[in-house]
Amino acid sequence: MSAYAGDVAALARKDLLLELRSRDTLPAMLLFVVSALTIFHFALPSGSSERAETGLLWIAIVFTALLGLTRAFAAEREQGLLDGLVLAPCDRSAIWLGKTIGVTLFLVLAEIVALPAFALFFHSLSWELVAAVALADIGIAAIGTLLAAIAAASRARELMLPLMFLPLAIPVVIGGVGASIAANPGTFLAFLGLYDGVFAILSWASFEYVITE
């Protein structure tokens, strides 16, 4: 098991190091989410409710995640690294876990910028909203990494990923918006946790079938 954890840590570190050197995903995500928030300001007529603003924040989060996920396997594909990873003497699900940790970190970093920007542009944040965003990140990264691997095998990768991802993200948006505005956020937070658990286990178990040629 400790060998497994070592593999996962090495793979996650590799992704972070690559990003640190090339800086081609995270700055794009940051720029995208701030531009999106700016557009939302003009899309909402003045006097719109805080509930509408919160809803738009969730749209921004989902689409920013999508932007990051499109790039998730870009380095591997361009350099032909995927075959090497698959041949490496480690459990294939470790590849998924390492990648998911990397994607989650990118998402968290993007939101460390996005949430204060949202508070600055629109209205202050509740702790339920922050907790819901954190839980949603895990679920989005878990499913998104698996779907990105599936999409990488198809011809129209950039097109396939959003098509597959958005229907699966509907429960995340329901849970997130509910936790942010409903009177009983606990139910929605618990639902997000359940979603994370169910889909993380399913993605972890099925990744091996997706990645092998």
Add this chain to the structure above:
Amino acid sequence: MIVGYALAFYWAPEDADQGFSQKIFYLHVPIALTAYASFGWGAWKALRLLWTGDRRYDLESYTAVHMGIIFGLLTLVTGSIWAKISWGEWWTWGERQLVLFLILFLFYSSYFMLRYSTDPGPRRERNSAVYALFGVVLIPVSFLAVRIAGTILHPTVFTHEGANLPWQMLVCFLVCLGGMLALAATLYRVELAGKRASVSLKELRELLA
């Protein structure tokens, strides 16, 4: 099945609230349950594919999902006709089953997009199988999501027919459900035979070319 609908129209008592329009219940609900059954069957075949690596399960899973999406589309159509008659709206977000079917319809439409945009081969078979498995997990998760969203975000919840159906209605319903499942099974067999034939035809052509 025809017997079932004859029974439904002439024998079952009319619903006190909804009158004659309630008859669409015998069409809409069996179609919805058949769609669930098809998606479940497709996921079961997908699991068998991943488990055994036997390639013939790929076509079976694909055909089952194909049936599922046809019946899912019919569910949306009959459901919105029912909504129009009962509530005067073609589409209402308060009706949970319809919202759930819309999510599933979007999800499984992407299944077809995935199949069309991936080159045939073992990779496509496994990817579609994994995706079909995700679908069958998405059904209860979305059901739960739509349910909690329905209670809080959309306070008006429509309820129709409790579990307390008169026994004539129940008999009619079960006959209709049985008929619909038989129809789906027949279509599944015909479609599967057709798809198998076209695959072997393609293989023969490649051998000759």
